[in-house]
Each structure stands twice: as C-alpha cells, then as structure tokens.
Amino acid sequence: MIVDFRWSPEHVDFRENLRAFIRDWRTPELLQEYAETYGGGGERIGAFHRAIDERGWMRMCWPVEVGGGGRDTLYQYIFVEEMEYWGMPYGNLTFTSIAPSILAFGSEAQKQQYLPGIYRGELCFALGYSEPNAGTDLASLRTQATREGDEWVIQGQKIWTSLADVSTHIWLAVRTDPSASKHGGISIIIVPTDTPGVTIRPLHTMYGGHTNETFYDDVRVPLDHVVGEVNQGWPIIMHALNHERVALAATGALARIYDQLVDHLASEKADRLSDPVVRRSLAELQLELREHRALALRNAWIIAQGGTPISEASMAKISGTELRSGLANRAMDLLGRAGGLSADSLDGAPMDGRAEFNFRLSPIFRFGGGTNEVMRDIVAAAGLGLPR
Amino acid sequence: MNLDLTETQRLMQESLGGFLEAHVSLDQVRDLERNQGWDKALWKKLAEQGWLELVIRDGCEGADLVDLSLAVECLSRRAALVPFMEVAVCSRVLRASDADGATRSKIAEGDLVVTPALLEAVDDWNRIEAKVTSAGRLSGAKHFVDYGAEATHHLVAAKQDGEMGLFLVDANNARCEPLKTIGRTPSCQATYEAVPAERVAGEEAFIDMILLGRSLAALQCVGAMEEALEKTVQYARLREQFGQPIGRFQAVRHHCSDMAIRIASSRDLCFEAISALQAGNRDPLRPAAAKASASRAAPEVLMLAHQIHGGNGVIEENDLYFFTLRGKERSLAWGTVDECLEVIGERVDQPVDWL
Ligand SMILES: Cc1cc2nc3c(=O)[nH]c(=O)nc-3n(C[C@H](O)[C@H](O)[C@H](O)COP(=O)(O)OP(=O)(O)OC[C@H]3O[C@@H](n4cnc5c(N)ncnc54)[C@H](O)[C@@H]3O)c2cc1C
Numbered sequence: 001m002i003v004d005f006r007w008s009p010e011h012v013d014f015r016e017n018l019r020a021f022i023r024d025w026r027t028p029e030l031l032q033e034y035a036e037t038y039g040g041g042g043e044r045i046g047a048f049h050r051a052i053d054e055r056g057w058m059r060m061c062w063p064v065e066v067g068g069g070g071r072d073t074l075y076q077y078i079f080v081e082e083m084e085y086w087g088m089p090y091g092n093l094t095f096t097s098i099a100p101s102i103l104a105f106g107s108e109a110q111k112q113q114y115l116p117g118i119y120r121g122e123l124c125f126a127l128g129y130s131e132p133n134a135g136t137d138l139a140s141l142r143t144q145a146t147r148e149g150d151e152w153v154i155q156g157q158k159i160w161t162s163l164a165d166v167s168t169h170i171w172l173a174v175r176t177d178p179s180a181s182k183h184g185g186i187s188i189i190i191v192p193t194d195t196p197g198v199t200i201r202p203l204h205t206m207y208g209g210h211t212n213e214t215f216y217d218d219v220r221v222p223l224d225h226v227v228g229e230v231n232q233g234w235p236i237i238m239h240a241l242n243h244e245r246v247a248l249a250a251t252g253a254l255a256r257i258y259d260q261l262v263d264h265l266a267s268e269k270a271d272r273l274s275d276p277v278v279r280r281s282l283a284e285l286q287l288e289l290r291e292h293r294a295l296a297l298r299n300a301w302i303i304a305q306g307g308t309p310i311s312e313a314s315m316a317k318i319s320g321t322e323l324r325s326g327l328a329n330r331a332m333d334l335l336g337r338a339g340g341l342s343a344d345s346l347d348g349a350p351m352d353g354r355a356e357f358n359f360r361l362s363p364i365f366r367f368g369g370g371t372n373e374v375m376r377d378i379v380a381a382a383g384l385g386l387p388r
Numbered sequence: 389m390n391l392d393l394t395e396t397q398r399l400m401q402e403s404l405g406g407f408l409e410a411h412v413s414l415d416q417v418r419d420l421e422r423n424q425g426w427d428k429a430l431w432k433k434l435a436e437q438g439w440l441e442l443v444i445r446d447g448c449e450g451a452d453l454v455d456l457s458l459a460v461e462c463l464s465r466r467a468a469l470v471p472f473m474e475v476a477v478c479s480r481v482l483r484a485s486d487a488d489g490a491t492r493s494k495i496a497e498g499d500l501v502v503t504p505a506l507l508e509a510v511d512d513w514n515r516i517e518a519k520v521t522s523a524g525r526l527s528g529a530k531h532f533v534d535y536g537a538e539a540t541h542h543l544v545a546a547k548q549d550g551e552m553g554l555f556l557v558d559a560n561n562a563r564c565e566p567l568k569t570i571g572r573t574p575s576c577q578a579t580y581e582a583v584p585a586e587r588v589a590g591e592e593a594f595i596d597m598i599l600l601g602r603s604l605a606a607l608q609c610v611g612a613m614e615e616a617l618e619k620t621v622q623y624a625r626l627r628e629q630f631g632q633p634i635g636r637f638q639a640v641r642h643h644c645s646d647m648a649i650r651i652a653s654s655r656d657l658c659f660e661a662i663s664a665l666q667a668g669n670r671d672p673l674r675p676a677a678a679k680a681s682a683s684r685a686a687p688e689v690l691m692l693a694h695q696i697h698g699g700n701g702v703i704e705e706n707d708l709y710f711f712t713l714r715g716k717e718r719s720l721a722w723g724t725v726d727e728c729l730e731v732i733g734e735r736v737d738q739p740v741d742w743l
Contacts, residue, residue: 135698137629160699205702206709277726329687332570332716333724336511337532340720345568346577356570359687359716363694363702371698373639 007074015078018057022086025051034089038209040124040166045089049121058095058119062103066111067119077300084252094118094125096247098171101240105188105228114190117168126164126193127244128172128214129237131157136371138173139182139234143216145174145189147223152176152189154197154219161214164200167193170214171240177231187233190225191216207360242313244369246303249316251293254323257358258282258289260351261331268350278334285330292319311383314375321365321372328362331355391656393458401458404439408466414707417467421572426538427469434470435498443476444483444492453600453666457659460604464611464718467710469573471535473608474503477601478543481554481593502541502556504597505530505578513598513723518546518580526555526585529577532721536576537564544585545594554593555585571717595670598722602675603661605722609682610655612715616693617647619708623697634696643692650685657681672731680728683719690715 007015030044037045052058061076062068083090091099099118102110117123134141143156154174164170170191177185191198197219202210228236262282265273272278295316302309309316332339332355343353366372380386393401411433420427434440442459445452460473475495482491482502494500508517509531518528526546533542542557561583564576621644624635634640661674690712694701701708719725 130699133628135629140630204704206704206713207702211699277730281726325687325691329716332720333683333726336724336727337507337720338511339724340570340717342568342570346565359570360713363691363712364699366691366695367698372695373637376639 007078011074011078014075015082018079018082021051021055022082022088026086026088031087034087037166038163040163041089041121046121048089049091052090053120058091058121059115062099062115062119066103066115073304074300077297077304080247080250081252084250085256087253087256089121091118091121091124093127093244093247094123097127097240097243098125100243101236102227104239105236107224109224110190110227114169123169124163124167125169125171125190126161126167126212126214127240128158128161128164128170128191130160132159136374138237139186141173141175141186143172143174144178145176145187147176148220150223151220152223152225154189154191154216154221156216158214158216160203160211161200162211164193164212164214165202169193170198171227172216173233173237176226176233180231183234185231186237187230188227188236189221190227191219191221195219195221205364207357207364241370242308242310245313245317245375246299246309248365248369249292249296249299249313249320251289251296251320253358254289254292254320254327257324257327257331257351257354258285260354261285261334264351265334272334281330281334285327288323288326292316292323295319311379314370314378315383317369318372318375318379321362324358324365325362328355328358332359393454397455397458400455401462404459404462405465407437407439408462408468412466412468414467414710417469417710418704420469424566424568424572424574425469426471426535426574428538430468431470431498431501434472435496438496440472440475440496440498443472443479444495453662454659457604457607457662461607461611461614464608464714465615467615467707467714471501471503471539473601473604474534474539475501477597477604478502478504480600481543481589481597482556484593485588500541501535501539502543503533503535503539504601505533505536505542505544505557505562506594506598507532513727516545516547516552518544520546520548520553520555520585520587521582522549524585524587525582526557526580527582529579531577532567532569532575533564533578534573534575534721536562536574536578537566538574542578543588544580546585548587552591552594553587554589554597556588557583557585569717571714573714573717595672599661599670599672599675600665601722602679602728603658603665605718606654606661606675606678606682607658608718609686609715610651610658612711612718613647613651613654613682613686613689616690616708616711616715617644617651619711620644620647620693620696623700627698627700640696643696647689647692650689654678654682654685673735676723676728676731679723680725680732683723683725683728686715686719 025048033042033044056069057079059067060069060071061073064070095118102114114123129138131141143158145152145154170193172189172191174187174189175185176187197217199215201213203213204210299309299312299316302312335350338350339355341349342356343349381388411430442456456476463472479495486492520526526544528546539559541559542562544555544557546555563579567575567577569575624640625633627634657678661678664674693708697708700706
C-alpha cells in the first residue's frame with residue numbers, strides 16, 4: 001500500500017458516530033459535573049459511561065480475551081481526540097495509562113477485577129508516584145511497603161496525587177526492598193482509596209483546581225495487590241509513564257483552543273479577522289498545531305503497528321505541552337485586554353475564558369509526566385543515540 | 389550618556405524596597421486578592437511616608453520619571469495591590485492645570501485617587517466614543533478601568549464637539565461593575581450617564597498618557613519577571629534531585645540564563661523609553677518597543693520559572709503565581725505585543741539610529 005494519510009472509511013464512520021453521540025450527551029449539566037468532580041464523576045458522568053459501554057467504545061481496541069473488541073488502536077486515538085476536543089470525561093489517565101499497564105503486567109485475576117470496571121467508568125485510579133523529594137528523581141522514592149503475613153503494610157507520603165479524593169484506587173509506587181539498588185527495589189501496589197490509614201489533603205492551585213498530598217499510615221492491603229513481580233515495579237512505571245506521555249500529547253484540547261479563537265474572531269471581531277496581521281498570526285498557530293498533530297499521529301501509528309514509541313512519545317509530549325502554553329498565550333494576545341478575562345467575570349469572557357484558563361493550567365503539562373528537560377534527554381539518547 | 393542610576397536613586401530604590409518588604413505581606417495580598425480588594429492600608433502608609441510625592445513632584449535632578457519608574461518596578465516586584473501607576477499617569481496630566489497645587493497635595497496625601505478610563509468595548513485606542521455635552525455632561529462606557537471602583541476619580545477619555553479630551557469625573561457618579569482578570573487585580577467596567585465632567589486636557593495629553601502608561605506597564609512586566617527569576621534562582625540552589633541542586637543541571641542553568649537575557653534587554657528598553665519621555669521626546673517608538681519586548685518576554689520567562697519550580701510552583705501557597713498572573717495581565721494592558729509591534733511596523737521606513 002502506498003503512503004496515504006487519509007483515514008479509512010471505517011475510521012471516518014466511527015468518528016462521525018462518536019461525534020453525534022457526544023453532541024447528544026454534551027449538556028451544560030454534564031460539563032459542570034465534570035468540572036466539579038475533576039473527572040471523579042457523579043450521576044451524569046456515570047450514565048454517560050454506561051452509554052459508552054453499551055457501544056463498547058472504551059474497550060474496542062483491547063484484546064478479545066478481556067472483553068475487548070480487538071480493533072486497531074487508531075480507534076482509541078480517535079476516541080481520545082474527540083473526547084479531549086469536546087472536553088468530555090472518558091476515564092482519562094485511568095483509561096490511557098493504567099489500563100494498558102494492567103493489560104501488560106497484571107495477573108489474570110487483576111485483569112478480570114479491574115478492566116471491566118475501568119471501561120464501564122466505575123473505577124478511577126489516582127497515580128501515586130511523586131513524593132516531596134522524589135520528583136524527576138522518582139527512583140529515590142521512600143514510601144515503603146513491608147510484608148507482614150499475607151499483607152503489605154505501607155508507610156509514607158506522596159504528593160501531587162491528583163484525583164485521589166475522587167478515586168476508587170491509588171496506583172502506588174512503593175519501595176519493597178530497601179537493600180536493593182535504587183531502581184531494583186520498587187513495586188506497584190494497588191491501594192483502594194478507602195483503606196484505613198490513607199489520608200488525603202488537598203493542595204489548591206493557580207488554575208483553580210486542586211491536587212492532593214496523600215499520607216499512608218500503617219495501610220494494609222493483601223499481598224496480591226502487587227502488579228507484576230515484587231521489586232519489578234520500575235519497568236511498569238516507565239511503561240505507564242510512556243502511555244501517559246502519548247496521552248498528554250493529544251491534539252484535541254489544543255485544536256479546540258484554536259477553533260474557538262477563530263470562531264470568536266469570526267463572530268465577534270470580524271474586522272480583526274480580516275486584518276492580514278491577525279490572519280498571519282492565526283496561520284502560524286495553525287501551522288504549529290499541524291506540526292504537533294503530525295507527531296501525535298505518528299505515535300498513534302507506531303502503537304497501531306504494535307510498536308512502543310519512546311523517543312517519539314517524548315517528542316510529541318514536548319511539542320504538545322509547549323504548544324498549549326504558546327497557543328493560550330497568543331490567543332490571549334490576539335483578544336487584546338479582554339483576553340485576560342476569566343470565565344466567571346462579569347458578562348463572561350471571550351472563548352468562555354478557555355485561553356486564560358489554559359494559560360494558568362499549561363505549566364503542569366510541561367513538567368508533569370516527566371519534565372520536558374528529561375524528555376529532551378530521552379530524544380537525544382534513545383532517539384538520536386547521543387552518549388548518555 | 390549615563391546608564392546608571394544616581395546615588396540618590398539607588399538609595400530611594402533600596403529604601404522603598406525595604407519599606408515594601410516590611411509593610412506588604414504576600415499572605416495579606418493573597419487574602420485581598422481573594423476578596424477582589426486593594427491594599428488601602430498600604431496606600432495610606434505610602435502617603436504618610438511621602439512615597440506618593442513621587443507621582444507629583446518634579447524630581448531630583450529633573451529625573452522625576454525615572455524615580456517614578458523605579459517605584460513602579462519596586463511595587464510590581466512586591467505584587468502590591470495599589471493604584472500607584474494609575475495615579476501616576478493621571479497626575480502628570482492634572483498637575484499641568486493645578487496652579488495652586490491643591491490637587492497635587494491631595495494626591496500626595498492619598499486622598500485623591502484618580503485612575504485612567506480610556507479603552508472601550510472595542511479595545512482600540514483610536515476608537516473612543518464616550519461623549520461630553522457642551523454643558524459638561526459625560527456619557528459612555530469604559531472597559532478595564534483599573535482600580536475604578538476603588539478610585540475617587542476617573543480621568544476619562546471622551547470627545548466634546550468632536551475633539552478628544554481628558555475629563556475628570558467623580559467616581560461616585562460612575563457605575564462600576566467588577567471584572568475578573570487573570571491578574572486578580574481590581575478592574576472594572578464603568579458606565580457614565582450624563583455625569584458632570586471637568587475637561588482637564590486635550591488630545592496631546594491623551595497621547596502622552598498612553599506613552600507613559602505603556603512604558604510603566606512594560607516595567608510592571610519586567611518587575612514580575614525579575615521577581616520570578618530571583619525566586620527561581622533561589623529555588624534552583626535549594627531544590628535537590630539526583631543528590632545535587634537542580635541548578636547544576638545544564639538544562640536548568642540554560643533556562644535561567646535565557647530568563648536573565650530577556651529581562652536584561654526588556655528592562656533597559658523600558659528605561660530607554662522612560663529617559664526619552666523624560667527628555668520630552670514624544671516619539672511613540674521607544675515606549676512601543678519597550679512594551680512589545682516586555683509583553684512578549686513575560687509569558688515566556690514566567691513559564692520557564694514554572695518549569696524550574698515544577699509542582700511546587702503551581703500551588704497557591706507559593707508566591708510565584710502572583711508574578712505569573714500579574715505579568716501576563718500587564719502584558720495585555722496598555723497595548724499588547726501585536727499593537728506595539730504595529731506601532732514599530734508603521735515606522736520601519738524611518739531609518740533607525742543604530743550607531
Ligand atoms: C497539578 C499537578 C498534578 C500532578 N499529578 C500527579 C499525579 O497524579 N501523580 C504523580 O505521581 N505526580 C503528579 N504530579 C507530579 C509531577 O509529575 C511532578 O511535578 C514532576 O514529576 C516533576 O517533579 P517535581 O515537581 O518534583 O520537579 P523537580 O523534579 O524538582 O524538577 C525541577 C526542575 O529541575 C529539572 N531537573 C530535575 N532533574 C533534572 C535532570 N537530571 N536534568 C535536567 N533537569 C532536571 C526539571 O526538569 C525541572 O525543570 C503532578 C504535579 C502537579 C503540579
């Protein structure tokens with residue numbers, strides 16, 4: 001087959017069905033519930049997820065053995081892009097990072113236990129990697145799990161455990177062998193959030209939402225809550241983070257900023273839109289978005305071919321996250337002083353404040369999921385073969 | 389030529405910095421900003437200590453604008469919630485018609501708080517539609533009147549018999565509805581319905597006001613960047629990963645240097661613009677260059693500050709966000725990057741004095 005960037009008719013069909021479905025479900029009430037629960041979900045989101053599940057869309061690319069549809073993973077790419085574009089809940093990192101890690105490393109029992117709950121939207125995982133002193137140097141983490149009889153006893157502290165307050169589980173990185181090498185004594189343990197000894201404290205942020213500190217004081221979970229082999233957690237974390245990077249590179253939310261900006265100018269500021277200087281600026285933004293989308297699509301393609309993008313995932317993560325700051329910033333500039341208005345200002349704000357909000361939100365993507373400095377090291381070493 | 393501050397100016401800068409450190413607690417700013425308020429107590433103290441004199445006096449060695457700018461920079465570095473810059477640009481206009489000095493002393497005592505009301509909904513400096521009748525009644529609506537609800541007076545740009553002018557209006561006669569901006573500093577939309585208005589200046593003063601406002605707003609961006617860089621360098625020394633301060637990693641060092649480069653050039657462009665205004669040069673080019681530079685640098689520099697702070701920089705307990713949000717807000721005020729580049733663009737066929 002010759003090079004062809006067009007989607008197949010089946011992919012196009014799927015996107016159209018999905019879009020029509022989203023149009024029916026995307027009510028202000030649902031969006032509000034999503035904003036208020038930060039994806040943890042409530043009644044409306046629950047109903048939305050059940051409707052998705054009836055159509056089998058979240059598991060459509062998973063293996064048939066675990067209840068999946070066995071389709072090529074480009075469908076999942078389309079699914080995530082559309083959900084991101086329209087700002088709809090779809091399980092987010094639970095779906096894009098944790099589910100594939102359970103698929104790759106979980107026991108049969110764990111797959112049966114967690115995957116159906118994930119695709120039905122009933123389970124939400126918080127990611128418990130970072131600690132106050134273990135950020136980029138994640139392998140220096142100190143939260144410890146000790147075996148006592150048929151239980152793990154967990155002691156320690158995590159920070160930035162986003163969604164912990166609305167999650168059913170925490171995907172917790174712990175040290176299980178303090179005497180082993182830095183990377184060799186780490187395990188992943190699934191901790192139900194309601195286990196006694198788990199304390200969650202919110203940390204409020206400059207973008208209005210919150211993340212959490214979580215404390216683990218004598219937290220006990222059964223031995224079989226370890227994912228994969230004991231002390232073999234590091235490769236699992238790297239695998240999950242790689243999926244997280246692919247997800248962070250999604251084009252949907254960025255394309256939405258661009259489209260809303262153009263729509264706003266067209267409907268409210270027609271004279272500005274006809275200004276060649278403004279058109280040139282928009283052309284530049286569109287070009288950057290196209291460049292980024294090429295990287296995101298390349299990742300999706302590699303995954304669909306059964307590969308694992310490493311350098312490519314980092315490239316797209318850098319490009320998408322830096323573009324988010326840049327797009328939000330330039331959109332605000334092009335809106336003039338009104339670009340600085342927040343959504344809850346008197347009489348609202350242009351683009352419902354989306355540019356202003358994304359400007360405040362954008363720093364976290366540039367250092368979250370592996371900082372862009374480290375991503376550049378990965379591109380240099382894994383991608384270009386430069387000496388480490 | 390002299391690119392250095394005078395000894396008096398350096399002392400003034402130090403002393404104001406110290407005063408602000410003692411009297412502005414960032415936790416208090418945080419509370420005020422949550423309630424969309426301003427720092428009235430600080431305003432009073434600034435008046436008592438004579439700092440408001442800076443906005444009205446002729447200055448030492450004829451350098452009043454430079455002194456004024458240094459104060460604006462200091463206040464911006466402390467995220468102080470006071471309308472110093474706004475009162476300063478208005479005072480330049482008012483003092484021309486203040487023969488007996490009564491207005492000046494009211495300003496210096498902190499009792500007359502006057503803020504500019506220039507832009508309208510269309511957000512275009514050349515499209516002013518507010519009107520004043522021959523009987524001196526002003527009607528119109530202004531957007532982004534900074535500290536408009538807190539001020540005692542507005543200095544409103546409006547047309548009378550088709551001619552641009554600046555009119556003093558009692559703020560009690562304006563209907564002020566608060567706007568919520570990214571900077572979380574007070575701003576409002578003000579509506580005037582046939583309110584008494586006193587003409588204090590004409591079109592020239594309006595244009596001069598934009599030149600000064602633009603230069604000072606650029607310096608406010610610079611202040612935010614400077615503070616962010618200082619915090620970032622401090623953090624990069626303290627925060628350790630992989631057993632060493634992150635400031636040892638080349639990527640982090642390069643970010644810090646890039647920040648420093650942008651700040652150094654923007655700051656000097658600001659002072660170049662200020663010194664030109666001081667010398668009576670009314671060419672719009674330098675203020676536009678200063679503002680374009682600072683407005684473009686601010687969001688990029690502030691994002692780098694966040695990049696180096698990692699998670700710790702985005703929580704509200706950390707002071708960094710004041711400067712991120714204010715810096716971006718100021719980059720939009722008094723002319724965006726694009727508006728200022730346009731000013732430069734209109735003049736590219738004039739030779740530039742590079743040498
Ligand atoms: C809102 C929010 C949500 C988050 N959600 C989660 C979550 O759900 N789960 C979770 O586990 N974590 C989460 N995080 C944490 C996030 O993953 C970390 O912030 C990130 O890993 C960076 O760590 P750090 O903040 O400690 O920064 P640091 O590691 O301290 O890095 C600071 C700076 O130093 C640089 N640096 C460090 N080491 C090197 C090096 N070797 N070479 C070059 N530069 C280096 C970094 O690139 C960065 O610029 C979240 C953070 C935030 C703010």
